[in-house]
Amino acid sequence: MTLYVYLVAGWLLLVGSLGIVRSRDLVHTVVCLSVAQSGTYVLLIAVGYQRGATAPVFGSTTPPSENVVDPVVQAMTLTDIVVSATVTALLLALVIQIAKRHGTLDPDHLSSLKG
Protein backbone atom coordinates (compact mmCIF):
# COMPACT_ATOMS: atom_id res chain seq x y z
CA MET A 1 0.00 0.00 0.00
CA THR A 2 2.39 2.68 -1.20
CA LEU A 3 -0.34 5.30 -1.56
CA TYR A 4 -1.21 5.26 2.14
CA VAL A 5 1.41 7.75 3.38
CA TYR A 6 0.50 10.25 0.64
CA LEU A 7 -3.14 9.94 1.62
CA VAL A 8 -2.19 10.76 5.22
CA ALA A 9 -0.60 13.99 3.95
CA GLY A 10 -3.72 14.88 1.96
CA TRP A 11 -5.97 14.01 4.90
CA LEU A 12 -3.98 16.28 7.25
CA LEU A 13 -4.37 19.18 4.79
CA LEU A 14 -8.12 18.65 4.45
CA VAL A 15 -8.86 17.99 8.13
CA GLY A 16 -6.89 21.12 9.05
CA SER A 17 -8.92 23.14 6.54
CA LEU A 18 -12.14 21.65 7.89
CA GLY A 19 -11.07 22.80 11.35
CA ILE A 20 -10.52 26.34 10.05
CA VAL A 21 -13.97 26.39 8.42
CA ARG A 22 -15.73 25.08 11.54
CA SER A 23 -13.67 27.14 14.00
CA ARG A 24 -15.39 29.08 16.77
CA ASP A 25 -12.21 30.45 18.29
CA LEU A 26 -9.35 32.21 16.51
CA VAL A 27 -6.67 30.43 18.55
CA HIS A 28 -8.23 27.17 17.38
CA THR A 29 -8.12 28.53 13.80
CA VAL A 30 -4.38 29.19 14.07
CA VAL A 31 -3.74 25.68 15.42
CA CYS A 32 -5.82 24.20 12.58
CA LEU A 33 -3.67 26.09 10.09
CA SER A 34 -0.62 24.42 11.66
CA VAL A 35 -2.31 21.02 11.27
CA ALA A 36 -3.08 21.71 7.61
CA GLN A 37 0.50 22.79 7.04
CA SER A 38 1.90 19.67 8.69
CA GLY A 39 0.41 17.74 5.77
CA THR A 40 3.19 19.26 3.65
CA TYR A 41 5.84 17.94 6.05
CA VAL A 42 4.46 14.41 5.74
CA LEU A 43 4.28 14.72 1.94
CA LEU A 44 7.85 16.05 1.60
CA ILE A 45 9.38 13.45 3.92
CA ALA A 46 7.39 10.66 2.22
CA VAL A 47 8.61 11.74 -1.24
CA GLY A 48 12.21 11.49 -0.04
CA TYR A 49 11.88 8.15 1.71
CA GLN A 50 13.68 5.05 0.53
CA ARG A 51 13.22 1.61 2.05
CA GLY A 52 16.29 0.40 3.99
CA ALA A 53 18.13 3.71 3.62
CA THR A 54 19.76 5.59 6.51
CA ALA A 55 19.74 9.26 7.51
CA PRO A 56 21.68 11.62 5.20
CA VAL A 57 24.27 12.31 7.90
CA PHE A 58 27.66 10.66 7.58
CA GLY A 59 30.35 9.94 10.15
CA SER A 60 33.07 7.51 11.07
CA THR A 61 30.63 4.59 11.38
CA THR A 62 28.52 5.56 8.37
CA PRO A 63 30.82 6.36 5.44
CA PRO A 64 29.34 8.45 2.62
CA SER A 65 27.11 6.41 0.35
CA GLU A 66 24.15 6.97 -1.94
CA ASN A 67 22.00 4.71 0.23
CA VAL A 68 20.35 7.51 2.24
CA VAL A 69 16.94 9.17 2.23
CA ASP A 70 16.63 12.38 0.19
CA PRO A 71 18.27 15.31 2.07
CA VAL A 72 16.82 17.93 -0.29
CA VAL A 73 13.22 17.39 0.80
CA GLN A 74 14.36 17.23 4.42
CA ALA A 75 15.96 20.68 4.09
CA MET A 76 12.70 21.90 2.49
CA THR A 77 10.74 20.49 5.44
CA LEU A 78 13.04 22.41 7.78
CA THR A 79 12.28 25.62 5.88
CA ASP A 80 8.59 24.75 6.01
CA ILE A 81 8.63 24.24 9.78
CA VAL A 82 10.50 27.51 10.40
CA VAL A 83 8.06 29.48 8.25
CA SER A 84 5.09 27.74 9.88
CA ALA A 85 6.36 28.60 13.36
CA THR A 86 6.92 32.27 12.50
CA VAL A 87 3.53 32.55 10.79
CA THR A 88 1.89 31.00 13.85
CA ALA A 89 3.60 33.54 16.10
CA LEU A 90 2.50 36.43 13.88
CA LEU A 91 -1.09 35.16 13.70
CA LEU A 92 -1.28 34.69 17.47
CA ALA A 93 -0.08 38.28 17.92
CA LEU A 94 -2.90 39.36 15.58
CA VAL A 95 -5.37 37.27 17.58
CA ILE A 96 -4.31 39.09 20.76
CA GLN A 97 -4.96 42.43 19.03
CA ILE A 98 -8.37 41.25 17.81
CA ALA A 99 -9.29 40.07 21.31
CA LYS A 100 -8.36 43.50 22.68
CA ARG A 101 -10.24 45.52 20.04
CA HIS A 102 -13.37 43.43 19.70
CA GLY A 103 -13.57 41.56 22.99
CA THR A 104 -14.37 38.28 21.23
CA LEU A 105 -12.47 35.52 19.47
CA ASP A 106 -15.41 33.95 17.68
CA PRO A 107 -14.93 34.60 13.94
CA ASP A 108 -18.71 34.63 13.47
CA HIS A 109 -18.96 37.71 15.69
CA LEU A 110 -16.25 39.58 13.84
CA SER A 111 -18.18 40.35 10.66
CA SER A 112 -18.66 44.06 11.25
CA LEU A 113 -15.92 46.51 10.41
CA LYS A 114 -14.74 48.52 13.35
CA GLY A 115 -12.23 51.33 13.41
Place this chain on the structure above:
Amino acid sequence: MSRPARLVLFLVAAAGVAALLVVAFLDLPPFGSPFHPYRDRAVAAAVAHATANVVGSVTFDQRGLDTLVEETILLGSVAGAAALLRPSKEERENTTVPEGGRVLEATKLTGYLLLPVTLLVGIDVVVHGHLTPGGGFQGGVLLGTAVHLLYLTGHYRALDRVRPLPVFDSGEALGAAAFAALGIAGIIAAGAFLGNILPFGTFGELLSAGTVPVFNIAVGVEVASGVIVLLAKFLEQALRVQREAVS
Protein backbone atom coordinates in the same frame (compact mmCIF):
# COMPACT_ATOMS: atom_id res chain seq x y z
CA MET B 1 -22.71 33.13 5.28
CA SER B 2 -24.39 30.76 7.70
CA ARG B 3 -22.38 27.97 9.26
CA PRO B 4 -24.19 25.06 7.53
CA ALA B 5 -23.86 26.76 4.12
CA ARG B 6 -20.16 27.36 4.73
CA LEU B 7 -19.68 23.72 5.71
CA VAL B 8 -21.48 22.45 2.59
CA LEU B 9 -19.40 24.76 0.38
CA PHE B 10 -16.24 23.50 2.07
CA LEU B 11 -17.18 19.83 1.71
CA VAL B 12 -17.85 20.25 -2.02
CA ALA B 13 -14.52 22.02 -2.50
CA ALA B 14 -12.67 19.55 -0.27
CA ALA B 15 -14.03 16.61 -2.28
CA GLY B 16 -12.65 18.25 -5.42
CA VAL B 17 -9.26 18.88 -3.83
CA ALA B 18 -9.20 15.33 -2.46
CA ALA B 19 -9.90 13.89 -5.91
CA LEU B 20 -7.15 16.02 -7.47
CA LEU B 21 -4.72 15.00 -4.73
CA VAL B 22 -5.42 11.29 -5.25
CA VAL B 23 -4.93 11.67 -9.02
CA ALA B 24 -1.63 13.46 -8.34
CA PHE B 25 -0.50 10.89 -5.74
CA LEU B 26 -1.14 8.04 -8.19
CA ASP B 27 1.44 9.55 -10.53
CA LEU B 28 4.12 10.04 -7.85
CA PRO B 29 7.08 7.66 -7.76
CA PRO B 30 6.14 4.71 -5.53
CA PHE B 31 6.77 5.28 -1.82
CA GLY B 32 10.20 4.07 -0.66
CA SER B 33 11.64 3.57 -4.14
CA PRO B 34 15.42 3.96 -4.68
CA PHE B 35 14.91 6.57 -7.44
CA HIS B 36 16.09 9.91 -5.95
CA PRO B 37 18.05 11.96 -8.53
CA TYR B 38 18.25 15.06 -6.31
CA ARG B 39 19.54 12.93 -3.45
CA ASP B 40 22.38 11.55 -5.59
CA ARG B 41 23.49 15.03 -6.66
CA ALA B 42 23.08 16.58 -3.20
CA VAL B 43 25.12 13.82 -1.51
CA ALA B 44 27.92 14.13 -4.09
CA ALA B 45 27.99 17.93 -3.68
CA ALA B 46 28.04 17.68 0.14
CA VAL B 47 30.86 15.13 0.16
CA ALA B 48 32.85 17.29 -2.28
CA HIS B 49 32.59 20.16 0.25
CA ALA B 50 33.48 17.89 3.21
CA THR B 51 30.08 18.34 4.88
CA ALA B 52 29.02 15.28 6.89
CA ASN B 53 25.45 16.48 7.45
CA VAL B 54 24.01 16.57 3.94
CA VAL B 55 20.86 18.39 5.12
CA GLY B 56 23.10 21.15 6.54
CA SER B 57 24.97 21.29 3.26
CA VAL B 58 21.72 21.62 1.29
CA THR B 59 20.44 24.31 3.66
CA PHE B 60 23.50 26.54 3.85
CA ASP B 61 25.73 25.60 0.93
CA GLN B 62 23.60 24.40 -1.98
CA ARG B 63 20.40 26.33 -1.26
CA GLY B 64 21.90 29.24 0.70
CA LEU B 65 19.72 31.83 -1.03
CA ASP B 66 16.51 30.08 0.08
CA THR B 67 17.79 30.03 3.63
CA LEU B 68 18.63 33.74 3.47
CA VAL B 69 15.03 34.46 2.41
CA GLU B 70 13.71 32.11 5.09
CA GLU B 71 15.79 33.93 7.67
CA THR B 72 14.40 37.24 6.44
CA ILE B 73 10.86 35.88 6.86
CA LEU B 74 11.79 34.98 10.44
CA LEU B 75 13.21 38.45 11.08
CA GLY B 76 10.19 40.14 9.51
CA SER B 77 7.64 38.12 11.41
CA VAL B 78 9.41 38.62 14.74
CA ALA B 79 9.50 42.37 14.06
CA GLY B 80 5.83 42.27 13.01
CA ALA B 81 4.73 40.32 16.07
CA ALA B 82 6.73 42.63 18.34
CA ALA B 83 5.05 45.66 16.73
CA LEU B 84 1.59 44.10 17.10
CA LEU B 85 2.23 43.24 20.74
CA ARG B 86 3.14 46.77 21.84
CA PRO B 87 0.92 48.08 24.61
CA SER B 88 -1.70 50.33 23.01
CA LYS B 89 -2.78 53.79 24.09
CA GLU B 90 -5.37 52.64 26.59
CA GLU B 91 -2.97 50.22 28.20
CA ARG B 92 -0.13 50.69 30.59
CA GLU B 93 2.80 48.48 31.32
CA ASN B 94 3.44 47.53 34.92
CA THR B 95 7.06 47.84 35.97
CA THR B 96 6.66 45.27 38.72
CA VAL B 97 5.29 41.86 38.04
CA PRO B 98 3.51 39.99 40.79
CA GLU B 99 5.24 36.70 41.46
CA GLY B 100 2.99 33.89 40.33
CA GLY B 101 1.37 31.30 42.52
CA ARG B 102 3.07 28.43 44.26
CA VAL B 103 5.37 26.26 42.14
CA LEU B 104 6.08 22.65 43.08
CA GLU B 105 9.56 22.09 44.51
CA ALA B 106 10.06 19.25 42.01
CA THR B 107 9.29 21.63 39.12
CA LYS B 108 11.79 24.16 40.46
CA LEU B 109 14.51 21.54 40.88
CA THR B 110 13.94 20.14 37.38
CA GLY B 111 14.00 23.64 35.92
CA TYR B 112 17.28 24.58 37.58
CA LEU B 113 18.89 21.24 36.68
CA LEU B 114 17.78 21.38 33.06
CA LEU B 115 18.69 25.03 32.43
CA PRO B 116 22.48 24.47 32.06
CA VAL B 117 21.91 21.12 30.32
CA THR B 118 19.56 22.68 27.74
CA LEU B 119 21.93 25.59 27.11
CA LEU B 120 24.82 23.17 26.55
CA VAL B 121 22.77 20.94 24.25
CA GLY B 122 21.68 24.03 22.31
CA ILE B 123 25.26 25.21 21.81
CA ASP B 124 26.31 21.67 20.90
CA VAL B 125 23.55 21.35 18.30
CA VAL B 126 24.49 24.70 16.71
CA VAL B 127 28.25 24.10 16.67
CA HIS B 128 28.04 20.54 15.36
CA GLY B 129 25.33 21.40 12.85
CA HIS B 130 27.52 20.39 9.91
CA LEU B 131 28.47 17.02 11.46
CA THR B 132 25.41 15.66 13.23
CA PRO B 133 21.67 16.19 12.84
CA GLY B 134 20.85 19.72 13.92
CA GLY B 135 22.08 23.16 12.97
CA GLY B 136 21.44 26.80 13.60
CA PHE B 137 17.63 26.67 13.45
CA GLN B 138 17.22 23.67 15.75
CA GLY B 139 19.93 24.74 18.20
CA GLY B 140 18.66 28.31 18.21
CA VAL B 141 15.20 27.18 19.29
CA LEU B 142 16.78 25.07 22.06
CA LEU B 143 18.80 28.06 23.28
CA GLY B 144 15.80 30.36 23.13
CA THR B 145 13.61 28.02 25.12
CA ALA B 146 16.37 27.17 27.62
CA VAL B 147 16.22 30.53 29.40
CA HIS B 148 12.46 30.21 29.69
CA LEU B 149 12.95 27.26 32.04
CA LEU B 150 13.54 30.05 34.58
CA TYR B 151 9.99 31.20 34.00
CA LEU B 152 8.70 27.67 34.58
CA THR B 153 10.50 27.63 37.93
CA GLY B 154 8.30 30.60 38.86
CA HIS B 155 10.88 33.35 38.58
CA TYR B 156 9.69 35.85 36.00
CA ARG B 157 11.93 38.47 37.63
CA ALA B 158 14.97 36.22 37.31
CA LEU B 159 14.08 35.61 33.67
CA ASP B 160 13.79 39.37 33.21
CA ARG B 161 17.32 39.82 34.56
CA VAL B 162 19.03 37.11 32.50
CA ARG B 163 17.61 38.28 29.20
CA PRO B 164 18.15 41.98 28.61
CA LEU B 165 15.83 42.41 25.64
CA PRO B 166 17.79 45.15 23.82
CA VAL B 167 20.74 42.74 23.57
CA PHE B 168 18.56 40.11 21.91
CA ASP B 169 16.83 42.69 19.71
CA SER B 170 20.21 43.56 18.24
CA GLY B 171 21.34 39.91 18.37
CA GLU B 172 18.57 39.05 15.97
CA ALA B 173 19.48 41.80 13.54
CA LEU B 174 23.18 40.94 13.84
CA GLY B 175 22.52 37.27 13.03
CA ALA B 176 20.60 38.22 9.89
CA ALA B 177 23.22 40.82 8.93
CA ALA B 178 26.04 38.29 9.42
CA PHE B 179 24.29 35.92 7.02
CA ALA B 180 24.01 38.61 4.35
CA ALA B 181 27.60 39.78 5.01
CA LEU B 182 28.86 36.22 4.52
CA GLY B 183 26.96 36.14 1.24
CA ILE B 184 28.63 39.35 0.07
CA ALA B 185 32.02 38.06 1.24
CA GLY B 186 31.28 35.10 -1.04
CA ILE B 187 30.92 37.46 -4.03
CA ILE B 188 34.27 39.09 -3.28
CA ALA B 189 36.30 35.99 -2.42
CA ALA B 190 34.60 33.19 -4.34
CA GLY B 191 32.85 35.08 -7.14
CA ALA B 192 29.33 33.97 -6.19
CA PHE B 193 26.77 35.24 -3.67
CA LEU B 194 26.89 32.98 -0.58
CA GLY B 195 29.84 31.16 -2.18
CA ASN B 196 32.19 29.24 0.07
CA ILE B 197 35.16 31.33 1.27
CA LEU B 198 36.79 29.06 3.86
CA PRO B 199 38.98 25.95 3.41
CA PHE B 200 36.90 22.75 3.46
CA GLY B 201 39.08 20.91 5.98
CA THR B 202 38.91 17.19 6.68
CA PHE B 203 35.59 15.38 6.30
CA GLY B 204 34.00 14.77 9.72
CA GLU B 205 36.26 17.16 11.69
CA LEU B 206 34.81 20.04 13.75
CA LEU B 207 36.58 22.55 11.48
CA SER B 208 35.30 21.35 8.12
CA ALA B 209 32.55 22.05 5.61
CA GLY B 210 33.84 25.56 4.79
CA THR B 211 31.36 28.30 5.68
CA VAL B 212 28.52 25.97 6.78
CA PRO B 213 29.44 26.10 10.51
CA VAL B 214 29.73 29.91 10.35
CA PHE B 215 26.26 30.13 8.78
CA ASN B 216 24.99 27.77 11.47
CA ILE B 217 26.29 30.05 14.22
CA ALA B 218 24.85 33.18 12.56
CA VAL B 219 21.45 31.50 12.21
CA GLY B 220 21.69 30.09 15.74
CA VAL B 221 22.22 33.59 17.16
CA GLU B 222 19.33 34.95 15.11
CA VAL B 223 16.85 32.18 15.92
CA ALA B 224 17.72 32.12 19.63
CA SER B 225 17.31 35.91 19.85
CA GLY B 226 14.12 35.78 17.80
CA VAL B 227 12.54 33.11 20.03
CA ILE B 228 13.53 35.03 23.17
CA VAL B 229 12.15 38.34 21.86
CA LEU B 230 8.90 36.71 20.69
CA LEU B 231 8.27 34.82 23.93
CA ALA B 232 9.19 37.94 25.93
CA LYS B 233 6.56 39.97 24.06
CA PHE B 234 3.88 37.31 24.59
CA LEU B 235 4.79 36.98 28.29
CA GLU B 236 4.65 40.76 28.68
CA GLN B 237 1.15 40.79 27.22
CA ALA B 238 0.05 38.11 29.66
CA LEU B 239 1.79 39.39 32.79
CA ARG B 240 2.51 43.08 32.55
CA VAL B 241 0.17 44.89 30.26
CA GLN B 242 -3.03 46.05 31.86
CA ARG B 243 -5.92 47.89 30.36
CA GLU B 244 -6.55 51.16 32.14
CA ALA B 245 -10.04 51.60 33.46
CA VAL B 246 -12.01 53.31 30.71
CA SER B 247 -13.84 56.28 32.18
